[in-house]
Amino acid sequence: xxxxxxxxxxxxxxxxxxxxxxxxxxxxxxxxxxxxxxxxxxxxxxxxxxxxxxxxxxxxxxxxxxxxxxxxxxxxxxxxxxxxxxxxxxxxxxxxxxxxxxxxxxxxxxxx
Amino acid sequence: xxxxxxxxxxxxxxxxxxxxxxxxxxxxxxxxxxxxxxxxxxxxxxxxxxxxxxxxxxxxxxxxxxxxxxxxxxxxxxxxxxxxxxxxxxxxxxxxxxxxxxxxxxxxxxxxxxx
Numbered sequence: 001x002x003x004x005x006x007x008x009x010x011x012x013x014x015x016x017x018x019x020x021x022x023x024x025x026x027x028x029x030x031x032x033x034x035x036x037x038x039x040x041x042x043x044x045x046x047x048x049x050x051x052x053x054x055x056x057x058x059x060x061x062x063x064x065x066x067x068x069x070x071x072x073x074x075x076x077x078x079x080x081x082x083x084x085x086x087x088x089x090x091x092x093x094x095x096x097x098x099x100x101x102x103x104x105x106x107x108x109x110x111x112x
Numbered sequence: 113x114x115x116x117x118x119x120x121x122x123x124x125x126x127x128x129x130x131x132x133x134x135x136x137x138x139x140x141x142x143x144x145x146x147x148x149x150x151x152x153x154x155x156x157x158x159x160x161x162x163x164x165x166x167x168x169x170x171x172x173x174x175x176x177x178x179x180x181x182x183x184x185x186x187x188x189x190x191x192x193x194x195x196x197x198x199x200x201x202x203x204x205x206x207x208x209x210x211x212x213x214x215x216x217x218x219x220x221x222x223x224x225x226x227x
Contacts (some may be wrong), residue, residue: 102154
């Protein structure tokens, strides 16, 4: 079945450093979504990418979707303590009924 | 409602006990999903409803797990004869439509602890 893998599992950074998490799917995806889960909270939608090679920005966050639509990345520039949390990618392959398959997430901690 | 509401927030069950977890999606949302999230892991898909129809239950781990959404709004996830490995956070999510580009709105989850 479809698998979505994320690396790294954990990332510890000093405030102001950059951070990147990578997501890879075993199958071609129709789209990919990114969610953020704060400690003790629930996943909250950040963004969706649909087109091959698509790049989207949200302030200090940059999201990319690979040309083959099998991988994606999230890059945060100049991390802040408010960026702390776990970032999940979630993909939907072209043949699935509608359920998103989530990666295991990258847990980001930011030292002030 | 303003968001997806789940109850109870916490549930402690003795092994072998039956539990029922409730999800109240955003009003008018057609699609409803149940996910299981173990500690330190990503949400794992359990089942999907489109209105009252359960279109995908491929993620339910055993026949002890049962979900329903009889009137196309509130959903209940029932776990019979709970076991320790059922301990996890159970997340419910809803989306407005049925298309592949719909974003999910999650509830706060029910944390189930089976002793």
